[in-house]
Amino acid sequence: MAILQKEIFIQAPIEEVFEFVADTPKLAEVWPSLRIVKSWERNEEGLAKFDYEYLMAGMTFRGTNVDLEYVPNQKIVTKSTTGLDSTITWQFSPQPQGTLVTFTAEYKVPVPLIGPMAENVIVSMNNMDIELLLSTLKRRLES
Secondary structure, eight states: OEEEEEEEEESSOHHHHHHHHHSHHHHHHHOTTEEEEEEEEEOTTSOEEEEEEEEETTEEEEEEEEEEEEETTTEEEEEEEESSOEEEEEEEEEETTEEEEEEEEEEOOSOTTSOHHHHHHHHHHHHHHHHHHHHHHHHHHHO
């Protein structure tokens, strides 16, 4: 399993940052590879379920994600139940003048036949995608 972890400081209140990220359809506006979010619903405990389309290394993956953990203004953990084998964790920490956001993705590269060199390229591409996601999220929430 590949693990990517990135942090970014966003000059916005934790409630505003959490609310944006927790509204998964809005994430598709700032996450370049998250193409479609549909059938999104959140239950009374705050846990969401949604279908998605995700672009990785030129391949489109479709699946369903469910939240495993939802702690307002602190943490969201989402697991793919179909499609990509992944777990995404968002953590939010209040800081003076804003919020520290930590994004962690644990995932299995879905192309076992291409070998370790190509897998490293895909992991590198995903790393750049997450950097772009976080920088776009920052720009969006600080504007």
